[in-house]
Amino acid sequence: MISLLCNVFVGIFLIVNIKQGDSLYVFKTKYFDTKLDHFNFLSNATFKLRYLINDTYWSPKSDSPIFFYTGNEGDITVFAQNTGFMWEIAPDFKALIVFAEHRYYGESLPFGNKSREPEHLGYLSSSQALMDYVELIAELKQNKQDNRHPVIVFGGSYGGMLAAWMRMKYPGTVAGAIAASAPIWQFTDMTPCNVYNRVLTSAFSLASRRCSDNIRKSWKAIDNITKTDDGKSWLNNTWRLCKPIKTSQNVSTLKDYLNDMYSNLAMVNYPYPATFLADLPPYPVRAFCENLRYEDLEGTKLLTALFSGVSLYFNYTGKAKCLDYSGAYQQGLDDTLWQYQACTEMVMPMCADGRYDMFEPSEWNLTEYAQNCYKTYKATPQPWLVKNLYGGKNIHTVSNIIFSNGLLDPWSSGGVLRNVSATAQAIIMPDTAHHLDLRSSNPNDPMSVIIARRYYRYIIRYWISQ
Incomplete structure (x- = not known):
């Protein structure tokens, strides 16, 4: 199993520490009381969600923006130290920098040390996490009617999926999203199960x-x-x-x-x-x-x-x-928690044929997969839940989202590789791997990344001016 x-x-969403000198970013660690269940009117239970904040450049009395990172499946401090692009552009925008931790990961544990036990995992979902972020943003603005500070969300990989979905679901809260290497279409009936391994093979064939x-x-x-x-x-x-x-x-x-x-x-x-x-x-x-x-x-x-x-x-x-x-x-991320998500809503079919890819032939068997998930977590996978929640490929009405993908990244297989609307745009970087564009600038960055980052600056300024 x-x-x-x-x-x-x-290994789908790994944490990568980029060696670029001793550049470390400074932030304050704070905690926010968020609801355990945002979708139950009769539940008042809360837990403390960790977030990291830097207000060096921000003026709360102005209309300067909030740059908000939608935390992935891991300790948020690692993402804060490895998303240099946000830090690099914040001074130009006089932005407040916020990195919010995903519930159940890092220190944001609803049930303390028992949070990883199967009977306590029922509140771990993308929908609950997005509402955590919505409520935190409202708290940061202090006045829930205060729309002077436009919010731009950033995320890479699963965090990029959350960033895109947050703009789709809560456009009144989020002005725009930079969704890097976000495989929002790596799901049943949207992407064939063999594409990931074919793209992966092409990286080695190159x-x-x-x-x-x-x-x-x-x-x-x-x-x-x-x-x-x-x-x-x-x-x-x-x-x-x-x-x-x-x-x-x-x-x-x-x-x-x-x-x-x-x-x-x-x-x-x-x-x-x-x-x-x-x-x-x-x-x-x-x-x-x-x-x-x-x-x-x-x-x-x-x-x-x-x-x-x-x-x-x-x-x-x-x-x-x-x-x-x-x-x-034994990966760098929390296996138990991510596998639970993979056994509930993040069901991404994978297979190989050994002919057009470099792997042993293997079929995608949902029945066997579901049996193993139930045996481990007493949970039944819902392969179509993400499509039903977030629209699948029927997202032509969404706006103000950048979907960026590097074609050396196998997860580009489930990424958005074409524009889906006038302002929901695909940025393709042929010579780039997994969300390199969100990393700090480096003299060896390929030109495609340099150009993409320039465009992000332009489009963010356009979004916050609307």
Whole structure:
């Protein structure tokens, strides 16, 4: 069951720390009493939602805007330190900067240490989180009738989905949204289940066509070598596995690790060094493929070349003693909470055919998926809930949203890649990975990102002038 959930969802929205000197952003930590259930008139229960705020540039007596980050599925302080674009433009707009934490994540725990227990997860949803943000914005404005301070919401990945949905659902609260790498269409009946893995494969094929071909061959090579004890011993020693391969379950776990690795490498395929689980060089996919560019790789020769790339991922600094492939189920975000969301409303079908992608063939089986979700959380997935809540692809009346996507990012598969209305626009960056445009400026940024950020400045000024 863990394998199924992790293959499909874990690693979807990762936290990436970008190494750009020692630039850290300063903020105050505050807490806001928000309702546990915004949709129950008879419930008055509350809990404390954490938010981070910087008012250095803001004048509450003016009409300066509020820049509001819609928190993802993780500790909000990490997103505050890794969304440099907001910090860079805030002085020009004299903006108040706010990073709001998503309920159930970080320190915003409705039931304290028991919040992760299945019986307490019923209030974890995108709808409840959006209402937390609406109420917090009202509190920040002090007067609920005060519309002098236009609110621009920002978000990347799941946070980008929330930013877009917030503008769609609450246009009276939000003047505009920058939704970066937001796969709002990665759902049933909107995006075929095989597109994500095809886009992911293309990122490796761009580095080297033979690289993706060799990765495709590697699955069978792993199966073949683990059929015998001698083969297992060779793999354990050559790949320096912390836990020796002994069973078929060990092999499956190793493959899960590799699947996660390929997704993560593609998402952080940035033009400068970054850290996620371990340090990575600039354009890590290109570096990963360096020894997989050859046509004659088979068997142990292929697996030796593959391990050179795997080593770059888990041991770029040379400090790791062995490869802990059990880390396939130990991501930087809170697995339990995100898997619950994936088992309720964030049901994103994934599959592979092994022909037009570099993965082992795997079908999307909603019945099996639902059984595993119910076994774990006593929850039944609702594959069409997001479509019903937020309009699916029928969003031609929405306005003032930027949907940005980098085509090196596999999550662009479920992103909005064309304009949906006159002012709900798609920004495409062909040479960019996962929400790079929200990061701090870097001398190595591709021109597409530089141009996109310039346009964001222009369109934000237009939105707040309306």
